[in-house]
Amino acid sequence: MDKFTTLTGIAAPMPLVNVDTDMIIPKQFLKTIKRSGLGVNLFDEMRYDQDGNEIPDFVLNQPQYREAEILVAGDNFGCGSSREHAPWAIKDFGIRCVIAPSFADIFYNNCFKNGILPIALPQEAVDVLMKDAEKGANARVTVDLEAQTVTTSDGEVFTFELDSFKKHCLLNGLDDIGLTMEKAASIDTFEAQAAQARPWV
Amino acid sequence: MSPKTLYDKIWDAHVAHEDEDGTCLLYIDRHLVHEVTSPQAFEGLRMAGRSVRAPDKTIAVPDHNVPTTPGREDPKNMTEDSAIQVAALDKNAKDFGIHYYPVSDIRQGIVHIVGPEQGWTLPGMTVVCGDSHTATHGAFGALAHGIGTSEVEHVLATQTLIQKKSKNMKVEITGKLRPGVTAKDITLSVIGKTGTAGGTGYVIEYCGEAIRDLSMEGRMTVCNMAIEGGARAGLIAPDEKTFEYVKGRPHAPKGAQWEAALAWWKTLYSDDDAHWDKVITIKGEDIAPVVTWGTSPEDVLPITDVVPSPDSFTGGKVGAAKRSLDYMGLEPGTPLSEIEIDTVFIGSCTNGRIEDLRAAAEILKGKKIAVKRAMVVPGSGLVRAQAEEEGLADIFRDAGFEWRLAGCSMCLAMNPDQLQPGERCAATSNRNFEGRQGRGGRTHLMSPAMAAAAAVTGKLTDVRELM
Structure with missing residues (x-):
């Protein structure tokens, strides 16, 4: 998996809830x-008409957002289907970071498996970032995963919360399966005990 | 011992490893697999030279993009990309030695209907699938939730998931339901009250007299849509109805093992003084037959209500409601019961079980459809066979419904069953998102009885008027 450390880029505003x-x-x-x-089909039905234009x-x-690397969106981003295709x-x-007041659970987890950082911030902070993003391509937003901060183009800093294990994996680009395989002995032990306790499973 | 919720009990019984920060490896008892979210996971295993750790606990069935018309066993009758995905699942199931129900098998159907039907889903289990509606299996008191493809690969390789524990939410539906009100009305009404993000971070346990009174089919409908409320999973404590449903299923325990299982299953309930992080209580008698008017499952209103004005909302929902009404082609103030319908779809993992078909047939008996097209897609080959035996298929056909083969069909429109732009559909499925049933298609979610009522009147209808 790709590492995520810091990112400075164009933020695209998408002020919609329940995307x-x-x-x-x-x-x-x-x-x-x-x-x-x-990527060419990201947001396909909002991005292209019936004829593909x-x-x-x-x-x-829009020209100023075609190279966006950050997406700022409304509440409950990524709800619905579990599709990792999202x-x-x-x-x-080319988007590596999504900022929203909240995320749907499965989408949020899926992001971390793909080197994408989903950042949940209070509505007021997202409102500031949304306004910053609306300035266009000259307004670059900086995300620092190690410091857990988002900095607007005006230098305003917001700190975000993140699970320490998820942060560690993303910072180092670690493969979950490889990490779990290191704990194979624990799984073996559990499996043997469970087979005794619940042999019908 | 400190009091526990049902979720706490199942969780504790499945932690294979816990790190200091509370990150756990949760052992998975059943892994259900379908053709759309698994090919990349199997490919990942191959590239890393890994095998499936517990093939005997892994069950695959194609459902999402299989056609529901005759002749589908022949790949030539599928679109090329669908045929490739189904062929990939055929091959992966064979190569990795997992249980498999191919399209040609009468037991084939929607993965969340096949699992319980075959007795793979049992109380107290952990169940996952690369599909958000895995929540369905919570009806058995199993901890069941959807996962992404990377996690599918993780479970295939390790039989575990990396998880942190969710919070506990209790949703209690007290008292009795009124006539014409069903499990679907309960689950939609809960989402209408909590919103689609109301359950984020929680596992919900549904309880109360109205939930106890539901059949297993109804309980599956309720849990199925826990994900639409944002919850990781929905649960209902197992009881005699659960045990009765499970007993004798092909993969249910038998003999002494049945007795041992039963003894444990009977301990699976939330203790009286267990801690809840959030509690929602709804009176059963306050729930009406409902429909959705917008493009989010939280856009729920009783059928007796009118299309709301965007101004009646606050925050981001004002803009969302405007966008929804524009997409749905609806004007505020219009009575919901005056909205004309083009199409009716009865099926899906939410409402594709035998009881759902019985409820719809009850309304349709001796009547004709007043819509352009209507289809019934049974949730599995066995549901279909049973419905034929009970004479339900004839009722549907006589009314003018198409009687299809099993699959996900028009719930997500990955197969040829799709809405056209502007086509308005009364659907028993679970999502009314923009484009969900076909680009530009307009979906109103409701119960099977309500969908049948819409089919015979040609507009959204209060089923109680036809009872």
Whole structure:
């Protein structure tokens, strides 16, 4: 997995609540058996019309946001389906960080498996960042994972909370399965005990 | 011993390892797999030279993008990309030696209907699947939730998940339901009250007399939509109904093991003085038959109400409601019961079980549909066979419904069953998101009885008027 340490980039504003994973990547793109190549279809039905032409008003189609690496959004981002195609599409587009007042549980976890940092901040802080993002491409936002801070283009700093294990894995680009495999003896022991206690499982 | 919730008890019985910061390896008893979220996980195993740690606890079935029309066993009758995914699951199941129900098997169906039907899902288990509606299995008092593809790979390789414990929420539905009110109305009403993020960070236990009174099918409907309320999982404590449902299923324990299992299952309830981080109480008698009007499952109102004005909301929901009404083509103040419907879809892991089909058939008996098209997609081949045996299939056909083969179908429209732009659908499924049932399609969620009522009148209808 790719490491995430610091990021300074363009933030795209998406002031919508309940952005669901069907919006992020519609189902017709789930028929792939690969993880790559989904960026072009990120937010497909909001980004393109029925004939496949770009909808100019959509934020990621605007010239100043085409290279966005950070997305600022409303409450409950990533709700709905468990599809990991959502973070795959976000990453493939080039976005490495999503900032919102809250995230849906499965999407939030999926981000960390793909080198994406989801940052939950209070509504008031997100409102400030949303305004900053609306300034366009010259307003660069900086995210520092080690320090757990987000800094606006005006130098205003917000501190965010993050689970220490998730932070450690993201900072170092660690592979979860490899880490768990190191604890195989614990799993063996548990499995043997569980087979005694609940042999019907 | 300190008092525990049901969630605490199941959690404690499955912690294989705990780090100092509380990060745990949770052991997984059942891993359900389907064709859409698994190919990349199996590919990951192959690339790393890993095997499936517990193939006997891993069960696969194709459901999301299989056609629901005859001849689907022939890959030529699927779109090319769907056929590739189904073929990949065929191959992965064979290569890694996991239990498998192919499209040609009568036991094939929606993974969350097949699991309980075959007795794979049992009380007190941990159950995961690369699908958010895994919450369904919570109806058995199993801790069940959806995971992403990376986690699917993690479970395949290690039979564990890296987890931190969620908080405990109790949702109590007291007293009796009124006539015409069903499990679907309960679960939608709860989401209407808590919002789609209200359960974030929690595992919900549903309890109370109205929940106890529900059949297992109804309880699965309630738990199924826990995810729509943002919760990691939904649970209902097992009782005699649960044990009765499980007994004799192909993979349920038998003989002495049944007795041992039963003894443990009977300890699976929340202790009287257990700690709850959040409690919601709703009177059963206050719940009405409901429908959704917008593009979020929290946009729920009784059928007797009117389309709301965006100004009646606050914060980000004002803009969201405007956007929803625009997408749905609805004007504030319109009575919900005047909204005309083009299409009716009965099925999905929320409402594709035999009891759902019985409830819809009860309304449809001797009547004809007044919509452009209507389809019933049974949740599994066995549900379908039972419905045919009970004469339900004839009622649906006579009314003008298409009688389909089992699968997820128009719930997420990955197969050819899709809405056209602007097409308005009364659906028994679980999501009314923009584009969910097809680009530009407009979805109203409701119970099977309400969907059947809409089918015969051609508009959203209070089912109580037809009872």
